[in-house]
Amino acid sequence: MRLFVALALPADIRETLALMRGSMPGVQWVPAENHHIGLRFIGEITERHRLEEIDLALSRLTWKPFELSLAQADIREGLNADSLLITVERTPQLDALQAQIERILRRAGCAPARRRFQPAVTLGHFSAGQRGDAIQWVQSHNLFRSKPMFVDHVTLFESLRSLGQHVYVPRAEYAWQPEIPLTPEEE
Structure with missing residues (x-):
């Protein structure tokens, strides 16, 4: 299973981005349901215990919710193809969350x-x-500038290949404040 951690976009922002589809001929447009902000590509995981370790690690994330916005179009050059992007305004909170995920x-x-x-x-x-x-x-x-979106969870996605296209399936969400009862020593 091919995994990555990302911020799923709210439906209204995905719809706004979908309106840009077709505005340049010859582009292989990403389906709106696959739009996300990638935080960390994990790669191919074949062993169940590795998946469980990743899940446990991500369940320990701690951060306070914050807002971020998408702003400006850009191009990213790639090895096989280039990409059309909408960039994300960098914030200290986003950078800290991504760095924590990496660690x-x-x-x-x-x-x-x-x-x-x-x-x-x-x-x-x-x-x-x-x-x-x-x-x-x-x-x-x-x-281009989106309305602010609220970041209160991250999602572990699996990337599946279907009919020559990738389909991103959410496998788990990790909330900023999971509703897990405290153990006596933590109270």
Whole structure:
């Protein structure tokens, strides 16, 4: 099972982003239900005990809820294709949450993240030959700004391949304040 940790987007923000689909020909648009803000790619997990260790580690996350907004269009160059993105406004709270996820996953035996954290929502993929069109797309969407979204949980997703496309299935949510009764020594 191929796993990653992300912030699921509220339906209204996904709908707003979906309106940008089709605004550049030749793009392989990401389905709106797959829009998310990636916090940490975990990778392929084949052993049940590893999944349980990851679940336990993520259940120990602690943070206070915060708001964040999506703002500005951008391009990310890739090895096989480039991507159209909407970036996320960086906040100290978002960076702290991502750093905490990185630490606890390393302690749970996951390899360090391969990429530096650059929060964004991927809207679509295009070929390098379309960069001129992509630059125009970015310029026409560069003033985009979403309403603030409330971050009170993170989601562990599984990435499945179906009919040549990825489908992201939520496997677990980890709330900022889980409703777990305190043990006597913690009271």
